[in-house]
Amino acid sequence: MVQSFNPPVRTLMGPGPSDVHPRILEALSRPTIGHLDPMFVGMMDEVKKLLQYAFQTDNELTIPVSAPGSAGMETCFANLVEPGDKVIVCQNGVFGGRMKENVERAGGTAVMVQDPWGRAVDLAKLEQALDQNPDAKIVAFVHAETSTGAQSDAKGVWELAHKHDCLVIADCVTSLGGTPIRVDEWGLDAVYSGTQKCLSCVPGLSPVTFSERAIDKIKNRKTKVQSWFLDLNLVMGYWGEGAKRAYHHTAPVNALYALHESLVMLREEGLENAWKRHAHHHQALKAGLEAMGIGFVVPEAERLPQLNAVSIPEGVDDAVVRGRLLNEFNLEIGAGLGDLAGKVWRIGLMGHSARAENVIFCLSALEAVLGDLKAPIRTGVALAAAQSVYSAG
């Protein structure tokens, strides 16, 4: 007979989910009400407003999709790409590849602009691709590559795309709440994110926002969106401002309580303070790791503070170390994905995980395991290096 499941209490410092704040877990378990209840509809309006703040946008269509980030990605591509559309996809990690899949499954053609994994999108290459493909309709790129920790210049992408009259789709799954995103200022047309990264919320929802230009394209499609569930023409009827809500699907009520709470907390802290907090703890983690002799994959200027991809020291077995961290320290760090599997670790400092306790604990556990395995690292220096960042304030 299967028993109730009691999960262990982990410290989550992988690529997400990150540590969920207790206030958010508590909000999650508040009494369920109906998805058409006027009180719930009022809360939905607040979620929209709070998401507009988080995304720094006035876009009316700013909502959480009722499914994880991958479904947010698909919402953008399935709605904006019509059969035959050419889409320029900048790939510098795993998620650019997934974008290509999305374009093709929506009947479009993907023109790939490849950059090395661990580097930002090269704007010169993008410009060349735009020049060579004057019929392209959309540029898609990953603002914060979760597989490598590289951050790209969103405003730069938009400027080029705009000159060529293309819409811009941006993957901000790992950036929202952790590093600056300014949707309106940067001119992004369709942006998707996730709840389980820098918002400290549970996984399962995908915040998205769409510009008026994007909505025009969606409303004037020649063919129906191939997904009924993700068709924004229908979803807008449920999330539409003021209007009578039309039943579309049953919203994940409790998950939305949690997202609401996480956004209230972000508002309380202030977006700029949250960005600063992520950067600050990144500096401490970096000081500690570098003191040990562990290096970063991404050049400093292109690095995301909240996702630290670091090279696994020579001769060290990836899975053994992660296994010991998990079993002996209840600490999760992330493995490499795709081409980087076995070569890097991804250490997340996202949302509630971006705090001194986690940085100190992670450095300490890593040093203990690597020291025990006689890995080629310097021991006894990491904690002091991190502490000196904290002492400097």
Add this chain to the structure above:
Amino acid sequence: MVQSFNPPVRTLMGPGPSDVHPRILEALSRPTIGHLDPMFVGMMDEVKKLLQYAFQTDNELTIPVSAPGSAGMETCFANLVEPGDKVIVCQNGVFGGRMKENVERAGGTAVMVQDPWGRAVDLAKLEQALDQNPDAKIVAFVHAETSTGAQSDAKGVWELAHKHDCLVIADCVTSLGGTPIRVDEWGLDAVYSGTQKCLSCVPGLSPVTFSERAIDKIKNRKTKVQSWFLDLNLVMGYWGEGAKRAYHHTAPVNALYALHESLVMLREEGLENAWKRHAHHHQALKAGLEAMGIGFVVPEAERLPQLNAVSIPEGVDDAVVRGRLLNEFNLEIGAGLGDLAGKVWRIGLMGHSARAENVIFCLSALEAVLGDLKAPIRTGVALAAAQSVYSAG
């Protein structure tokens, strides 16, 4: 400044979400762990086994889709329908219409078999449609029509479909856990359900199960599934038994804790006991409503015990009554959908809502409001009628 959201405590007797058991809300808020954590993977295996029990199937591919029931529906159609496929869709309410949308968006052709709303699928009409469409590949029907409360003969549908070498897709959103479903015995090939109905769980997940015949068709498609997120060829890599789990998307970890707990509770109660409980409280509610003079939409032999669609008494304003029940009694009952809007109420007795407290409370509140509005009902008799069912045991 937006504050934390504290929902009212409602009694949920609409078409779902139903009342969520406190054990399940508590499970939902347990500490989040990683979606690739070995402890989580172990829990996923248990969820699969428990779902096999709930569906009465040995199907290997029995999993919860990481999104609401509408996405479960789309998972079935997007994976099984290939461009050009002819699908016979039996429609006897709202959800058959949504099936048609799904068929067409997957590039298929829907042959509609229409039955009156509030009636079961007419097998003679289905047989005629199968005879007239020997090239049909799939028959789709709604086992439990949430919009009307009608239950159809799943085994009968399968026997006809099987004779014509068609796969069967069944909507069991409202039936799972509330009224008998025997997937293997009935030969159903693709079945989807929801968590927020008779499983008493929060909304947001969609349990599905696929037969070997269905998997063969999916594995041998000529074209890719148009949805990346719902492509079972990829999802199977994450949920596959024993195999090394391949990252596909980030599972909604906490929602899966809740589903696990709800299925453990179903196992503890026993599936047959759960079916009996739903039927028993339906008898009491029915006795009370009929004593008041309120009649059912669906003929008795075709009625779902857990979803009671009843005619709104002559001259009574639907919205006024539901509004007063919600505001004065914190009680939610459901409105009619589509053609039945304004004409019927849908009173749910699903999962944790199927208990005597709810039946008595609902009858009492309804009588108070309708009495106050001087509606043409008999007062002072409903509670005794319901009690007599309970006294009889």
